[in-house]
Amino acid sequence: MAYIIDNESYREIAGRKFLSQPSVDTFEHDAPRIPFVNHRVKNIYARNFGIIRFQADFLQDMQIRGMKSDPHISLHFQLTGHSNAHFRDIPGEHPLRPAEYNIYYSENFDSDIFYNRQKGFEYLALILKKEHLLQFLQQNGSPIKPLERALENGQPLALFSKAATMNAEMHSVLHRILHAPVADDLSEMYLNGKILELLALQLQQYRQERGVSGLRTVAGQELSEIYEYLSSHFLTVHSLESIAENSRLSEHQIREGFKLKYNTTVYGLIHEKRMLHARQLLLDGGLTVEEVAERVGYSTGSNFIQAFKRKFGITPKQMQLR
Numbered sequence: 001m002a003y004i005i006d007n008e009s010y011r012e013i014a015g016r017k018f019l020s021q022p023s024v025d026t027f028e029h030d031a032p033r034i035p036f037v038n039h040r041v042k043n044i045y046a047r048n049f050g051i052i053r054f055q056a057d058f059l060q061d062m063q064i065r066g067m068k069s070d071p072h073i074s075l076h077f078q079l080t081g082h083s084n085a086h087f088r089d090i091p092g093e094h095p096l097r098p099a100e101y102n103i104y105y106s107e108n109f110d111s112d113i114f115y116n117r118q119k120g121f122e123y124l125a126l127i128l129k130k131e132h133l134l135q136f137l138q139q140n141g142s143p144i145k146p147l148e149r150a151l152e153n154g155q156p157l158a159l160f161s162k163a164a165t166m167n168a169e170m171h172s173v174l175h176r177i178l179h180a181p182v183a184d185d186l187s188e189m190y191l192n193g194k195i196l197e198l199l200a201l202q203l204q205q206y207r208q209e210r211g212v213s214g215l216r217t218v219a220g221q222e223l224s225e226i227y228e229y230l231s232s233h234f235l236t237v238h239s240l241e242s243i244a245e246n247s248r249l250s251e252h253q254i255r256e257g258f259k260l261k262y263n264t265t266v267y268g269l270i271h272e273k274r275m276l277h278a279r280q281l282l283l284d285g286g287l288t289v290e291e292v293a294e295r296v297g298y299s300t301g302s303n304f305i306q307a308f309k310r311k312f313g314i315t316p317k318q319m320q321l322r
Contacts, residue, residue: 002061002114007068009033014052016069016109016127019045022188036060046188048132049195051177052125057118064113071108072127073151075199077101077166077174081121084114089156096123099231100163101170103147103202105130106156124174126195136196144203164205165227168264168272173198175276175312208260222249223257230266234273235297240266275311278304282319289316 013027013034027033027041039056050072078096085094088110094102115121130151137148150157166174173194182190226247230237237243243266244251258266274296281292293304293316308316 002063003036005034005064007066010064010067013041014054016072017045018129020047022046048129049192050127055122058115060117062115067111067113069109071130073133074104075126077124079122079124081118085111087111090158096163099166101166102163103159105150107154167262168268169201171272223261230269234270282316
């Protein structure tokens with residue numbers, strides 16, 4: 001049976017709110033508020049947006065019951081691990097798997113959230129004021145009418161009927177949000193711009209998925225399975241041919257499907273995952289640059305250094321020194 005955490009305890013460390021003066025809060029292993037969860041939470045609150053980064057090891061199944069929050073739009077990214085949410089005013093269940101996201105809006109959020117026993121869990125919630133998002137949409141030609149109408153009418157929604165999959169561009173923007181390269185007095189401006197950039201990528205994906213008619217349901221499911229497989233086996237997969245041999249789709253269908261569904265290529269996804277893995281290995285320490293290069297599939301350190309610098313703007317050695 002799941003351990004139940006009450007709304008107030010959770011809101012104290014991961015509440016959704018906006019503040020006139022920017023604020024950063026951190027919580028780590030706060031057992032009195034959330035027992036049976038080894039957690040690290042960092043919140044950034046500003047006038048028009050908020051950022052909640054929640055990392056945890058759940059020592060047993062958990063349920064946050066009756067989680068309430070003020071009106072907002074939530075860009076909710078499941079970076080690792082699994083979760084499931086049930087909203088009082090948004091129909092259906094809303095499970096999220098690694099590298100999935102959705103956009104939620106309600107004037108009166110009231111939800112139950114479920115986490116199974118798991119380690120290495122992490123989500124990132126980017127919240128926006130309704131007025132701020134409406135202004136952004138209207139100033140840019142009202143690109144997504146269903147979202148704009150919902151905001152204007154106070155109608156709750158989940159933009160995607162099923163969770164969408166993050167693409168390489170989204171991963172890149174999220175990295176910059178988590179590691180903002182600006183001084184504190186410029187961070188609000190920088191983060192606001194990046195959140196809106198990320199939202200534009202999500203809305204583009206929404207329009208693409210609604211316009212994809214050539215992909216049948218079975219093909220879409222097969223592509224999702226390939227994407228999930230590559231996300232966890234990116235170090236051992238070396239060719240599109242080998243992927244197609246174990247799939248009902250041809251190389252051409254996979255290639256075109258990835259372009260339409262994820263706005264990337266198979267090799268682009270593999271490269272993205274390998275670079276992110278390399279960055280983590282460098283930050284963890286214990287390995288030389290050459291050893292990291294070998295682990296992510298580079299035969300020479302020089303090629304790895306060039307690729308890493310193109311991706312992150314700094315060399316692997318500079319990343320180690322952070």
